[in-house]
Amino acid sequence: MSVTARSRIKSPWLFHLNTGSCNGCDLEIVAALTPRYDVERLGCVLVGSPRHADVLLVTGPVTRQMLPRVIRVYEQVPEPKVVVAIGSCASSGSPFLGSQMIEGPLDKIIPVDVYVAGCPPRPEAIVMGIVTAVKRKFG
Amino acid sequence: MNTIVALLATFPIVFFFSLLFEGIDRKIHARMQKRIGPPIIQPFYDFIKLFNKERIVPVTAASGIFTAVPIIAAAVSILGAAIPVVNLITGTSIVGDLILVLYLLAMSSVMVMIGGSSSGNPYGAIGFSRKMTMMIAYEIPMLISIASLSFNPCFSLAYYDVVATQIRMKSLLAFTRLSMAVAAATFLLCVPAAADAVPFDISEAKTEIIHGSLIEYGGPYLALIKLAKAASNFTLAFLAATLFFYVPALFEGYVSLGLGVALCLCLVTSLIFMLLTTTVPRTIFARLKIGQAFKFYWLIPLTLSMLSVALSIVGL
Amino acid sequence: MTDKSDDAKEIKVDYTRLRIPFGPVHPALKEPISLRVTVRKEEILDVDIRLGHVHRGIEALAENRNLVQTLYLVERICGICCHSHTTCFTQAVEEIGGIKPSERALYLRTLIFELERIHSHLLILGLVGYDIGFETLFMFCWHVREEVLDLFEEITGNRVHHAMNTIGGVRWDLPPHLIEKVNVSLKKIEKSAKYIYDVFQDKTVEKRLCEVGVLSYNEAQELCIVGPTARGSGVSMDVRRDYPYAAYKELKDRFSVVLKYGADTYARTEVRISELFESINLIRTILDELPNGSISMEESVLKLMREIPEGETVSMVEAPRGELLHFVKTDGKEGLRRLKVRTPTLANILGLKPMLIGGEIADIPVTLASIDPCIGCANRITVVDEDQGEVRVIGLEDLRRRGRKR
Ligand code: SF4
Numbered sequence: 001m002s003v004t005a006r007s008r009i010k011s012p013w014l015f016h017l018n019t020g021s022c023n024g025c026d027l028e029i030v031a032a033l034t035p036r037y038d039v040e041r042l043g044c045v046l047v048g049s050p051r052h053a054d055v056l057l058v059t060g061p062v063t064r065q066m067l068p069r070v071i072r073v074y075e076q077v078p079e080p081k082v083v084v085a086i087g088s089c090a091s092s093g094s095p096f097l098g099s100q101m102i103e104g105p106l107d108k109i110i111p112v113d114v115y116v117a118g119c120p121p122r123p124e125a126i127v128m129g130i131v132t133a134v135k136r137k138f139g
Numbered sequence: 140m141n142t143i144v145a146l147l148a149t150f151p152i153v154f155f156f157s158l159l160f161e162g163i164d165r166k167i168h169a170r171m172q173k174r175i176g177p178p179i180i181q182p183f184y185d186f187i188k189l190f191n192k193e194r195i196v197p198v199t200a201a202s203g204i205f206t207a208v209p210i211i212a213a214a215v216s217i218l219g220a221a222i223p224v225v226n227l228i229t230g231t232s233i234v235g236d237l238i239l240v241l242y243l244l245a246m247s248s249v250m251v252m253i254g255g256s257s258s259g260n261p262y263g264a265i266g267f268s269r270k271m272t273m274m275i276a277y278e279i280p281m282l283i284s285i286a287s288l289s290f291n292p293c294f295s296l297a298y299y300d301v302v303a304t305q306i307r308m309k310s311l312l313a314f315t316r317l318s319m320a321v322a323a324a325t326f327l328l329c330v331p332a333a334a335d336a337v338p339f340d341i342s343e344a345k346t347e348i349i350h351g352s353l354i355e356y357g358g359p360y361l362a363l364i365k366l367a368k369a370a371s372n373f374t375l376a377f378l379a380a381t382l383f384f385y386v387p388a389l390f391e392g393y394v395s396l397g398l399g400v401a402l403c404l405c406l407v408t409s410l411i412f413m414l415l416t417t418t419v420p421r422t423i424f425a426r427l428k429i430g431q432a433f434k435f436y437w438l439i440p441l442t443l444s445m446l447s448v449a450l451s452i453v454g455l
Numbered sequence: 456m457t458d459k460s461d462d463a464k465e466i467k468v469d470y471t472r473l474r475i476p477f478g479p480v481h482p483a484l485k486e487p488i489s490l491r492v493t494v495r496k497e498e499i500l501d502v503d504i505r506l507g508h509v510h511r512g513i514e515a516l517a518e519n520r521n522l523v524q525t526l527y528l529v530e531r532i533c534g535i536c537c538h539s540h541t542t543c544f545t546q547a548v549e550e551i552g553g554i555k556p557s558e559r560a561l562y563l564r565t566l567i568f569e570l571e572r573i574h575s576h577l578l579i580l581g582l583v584g585y586d587i588g589f590e591t592l593f594m595f596c597w598h599v600r601e602e603v604l605d606l607f608e609e610i611t612g613n614r615v616h617h618a619m620n621t622i623g624g625v626r627w628d629l630p631p632h633l634i635e636k637v638n639v640s641l642k643k644i645e646k647s648a649k650y651i652y653d654v655f656q657d658k659t660v661e662k663r664l665c666e667v668g669v670l671s672y673n674e675a676q677e678l679c680i681v682g683p684t685a686r687g688s689g690v691s692m693d694v695r696r697d698y699p700y701a702a703y704k705e706l707k708d709r710f711s712v713v714l715k716y717g718a719d720t721y722a723r724t725e726v727r728i729s730e731l732f733e734s735i736n737l738i739r740t741i742l743d744e745l746p747n748g749s750i751s752m753e754e755s756v757l758k759l760m761r762e763i764p765e766g767e768t769v770s771m772v773e774a775p776r777g778e779l780l781h782f783v784k785t786d787g788k789e790g791l792r793r794l795k796v797r798t799p800t801l802a803n804i805l806g807l808k809p810m811l812i813g814g815e816i817a818d819i820p821v822t823l824a825s826i827d828p829c830i831g832c833a834n835r836i837t838v839v840d841e842d843q844g845e846v847r848v849i850g851l852e853d854l855r856r857r858g859r860k861r
Contacts, residue, residue, distance in 0.1 A: 003187060004187060004188070004191045006184075007183070007184040007185070007186075007187035008187040008188050008191070009186040010181070010188075011184040011185045011188045011393035011843055013185075015498040020510070020511055021534075022361065022531045022532060022533055022534045022537075023533050023534035023535050024534025024537075024616060026534070026536070027212075027534055027535065027578070027615060028614070028615065029599060030597070031600075031604075033597075034593075034597035034598055034601070035172060035173045035174045035597075035598045036596055036598065038169070038174040038175050038178060038736055039173075039177070040165075040169060040174060040177050040515060041169075041174070041175040041176060041177060041178075041183055042177075043177050043178070043184060043185075047258035047589055048354075049353070049354045049355070049357075051354065051355055051356060051361070052356075052357055054188070054192075054359060059512065063510055063511055064510075065510065075532050076195075076240075078190065078194070078195050078357045078358050079193040079194045079734050080192070080193075083691065084320075094529045095527065095753070096511050096512075096513070096516065096531070097419065098516065098519070098847075099511055099512040099513070099515065099516050100515065101510050101512035102512070105720050119531075119616060120614075120616070122614065142667055172590070172591050172594040172595075173594070173598065175596065263815065267492075337458055337588045337589075337590075337657055338588070341817070371526065393676070421590075422590075422591050423591065424587070424589070424657075424659045425584070425587040425589035425592070425657070425659040425662075425663055426588025426658045426659075426663070426817075426861060427589055427663070428815060428817045428818075429663065429665065429815075429817065430664070430815075
């Protein structure tokens, strides 16, 4: 494995985008930062600007208002990037399927690398999702 | 010619130690929060990763300035870090004096500021004005505290002279004179602000203005800016450790330390100072508001620095 | 229209005025909300609040689903106060159907309710810490919160969406060994809450929170602010005491409503910390007095659901953020004719404007956090967009367009 690939795997910076989720998934993402799960031990940092990010964590079923923002944020993330759909909402739109306000699920809009199912997925699952995505794409 | 070669040779050392220090800082910060924390070499991973990412220059940015700034900032702050190291290794004051070092450090901050405001993002502009205010607040006491060295008889502003004096006196500068102790305190109080650490990281507060000046930077540019930050933090700690607390001076006359050991001792003391001035406040304080920080710096460190000048003139 | 263009001209001339978008994607926000903030240097001149980024059409969806499906849908309105939503909804349905849950079921509902209050308050205290750059406080609060989530997981099987309520009772019982466990955890949480209380006395924290985001008593009353935000301004209101529901009818005298008169961010934070202790005590009382009996009805939920007649009612609960109101109208054929949800955040978000104007940029995140916004909750309303000087109900045209397509 080249040095570059290795450092990419070792330092995935996260950007969290809420596209109309119910908070459940967002809480679990933030919970993954806290002492019990501590994603920083894997080199992950939650950054505030999409320009710094490598991994885009998207929650929620993509509401109509958020649609242009999802695309814009996706474009702002520099290559190479990974998109992880967190929660059933982003993966399939589950509970809100059939609503007129929903444009999702996410993979209709931007390419998704890994789906983490669950409503909400546990923080362990989210961490696992990030690691899998990064390994698969950069490794 | 020789000096340039020496400076260039020091660049990798500075590069290595500044990133290593940052890694240790992050690790200890995490441990204090009951977390495991990233591996110590994490900053190296970050640097390499960022360096190999796509370069994006936003359409709103003035692209020339925007791209040039990170390079200048990194070069300048590494140079600033290299000068004291070279002087210490060669044991002479061949290149530059303290004012130059401080100037280079300030220059790197100014560069990042300009880069942020050239990005065309309103948060970058706010970051600019906040950093400007902060620099006025901390640079003045910091400069005065360094300048007060020269008010003492037998001291000058040349870096190695100060170190040599400590060796001659076989004691730490901060312990020999009252004025110097006050100056050291001032300098240490200014370090967190210069290093942009909480509670004084107002100019790049993540939750308030989304990293301020850094908001539009990504990829290699961000890597360079991060390097510049790490290098200037390293310089600040190194200056504090060697100017006021040159520990190898204590052993002078008892055992003769080799250059390597002396350098290691200096690095260890600077690490300790960095942990004390950056990591600990970062962990135990909340961020201040710009007005509060400004008031703090003009109330306490500025008064202290004046006091140190006054004391040196009196000859204490 | 005219005064709008005047405004624009003024902005053009005055170069010191800067219009910054705060959100919808912003690191201080876990959810999208958009504030257009006009600033001069650091001072805030004007604030404009935009909602609707999380509008998922839940109320419309509910009309196409049956009652039990809707029960799980209302739970997904918000991940933080999901139990409040389901309690409110089931209460309404039970009232229409004339179903009386057993005492034990009501007590268990209340127990989860108070646990949820603890978890929600810890969460927001942590976020207040995060927004003022005090990462350690954030880490600590969330670490304590994990303790509550563990309890949820043991009792209901889920960390976030508990799915505890069902029509006519609750779904999970509390066996004696769990009562022990809850007691042990409560001790730990109480100890940590005391510590958090001490940390909030810290000088830098106080400097950031005091005199920030002031909302006077009168303003709070005029804007109908609810919950801890109102109690921080000295407005004495609490649905648990004023219109008791579930087991609060019996427990009415066992807790006190915390009131603070500081009216600033610090007061609101203080209210939340004190409520932690109240909730802990209340849970202890519930555990002591837990009545015996079954936890749900004999019949299955589906059978119950079929028997619900046509009717309408309003039900209210005190969610962690304040008064939550559900209006439910059933159609007598398992389904719903109309569901209307009025969440506390919607009431509280109006208070943002008087709180923010005159403040500094640095105060925005923490003021926002101090009203504890739950945007997921607030966004099922139709938003009136006055940007073009017209009143446009977002989504309505789209609805029509889609309707025509079919
Ligand atoms: S998957 Fe579930 S928890 Fe996650 S956002 Fe959707 S409804 Fe909420």
